[in-house]
Amino acid sequence: xxxxxxxxxxxxxxxxxxxxxxxxxxxxxxxxxxxxxxxxxxxxxxxxxxxxxxxxxxxxxxxxxxxxxxxxxxxxxxxxxxxxxxxxxxxxxxxxxxxxxxxxxxxxxxxxxxxxxxxxxxxxxxxxxxxxxxx
Numbered sequence: 001x002x003x004x005x006x007x008x009x010x011x012x013x014x015x016x017x018x019x020x021x022x023x024x025x026x027x028x029x030x031x032x033x034x035x036x037x038x039x040x041x042x043x044x045x046x047x048x049x050x051x052x053x054x055x056x057x058x059x060x061x062x063x064x065x066x067x068x069x070x071x072x073x074x075x076x077x078x079x080x081x082x083x084x085x086x087x088x089x090x091x092x093x094x095x096x097x098x099x100x101x102x103x104x105x106x107x108x109x110x111x112x113x114x115x116x117x118x119x120x121x122x123x124x125x126x127x128x129x130x131x132x133x134x135x
Contacts, residue, residue, distance in 0.1 A: 006093075007093075008092070009096075009097055013100050020087070038092070041059065102130070
């Protein structure tokens with residue numbers, strides 16, 4: 001029996017749910033699912049310019065594991081780009097470093113708050129504006 005996979009650390013969730021190709025309606029495209037840890041690997045290595053070793057430390061995985069996650073993400077991005085498919089970012093074997101919430105009204109990301117029901121920036125009267133992204 002293989003040992004269970006260790007959860008990958010993700011610093012914060014992406015600001016969007018995914019991407020779609022320009023000029024094609026979302027409902028007309030096929031979707032590719034990119035997991036949160038794949039998004040985090042690309043963000044750390046490409047956007048933040050960390051070496052794969054440092055990125056692996058930040059995600060609390062081995063460097064070969066980070067390389068597999070990163071290569072999987074690049075393959076999905078290339079497939080979406082070449083074939084005109086949408087990318088949805090969701091799921092995976094991960095945990096955030098802290099609790100993150102997204103407002104259902106303004107879609108703002110909020111980390112570590114005391115009142116997990118109200119955004120504070122919205123003028124909405126609803127008391128359950130925030131969605132816990134950990135769930």
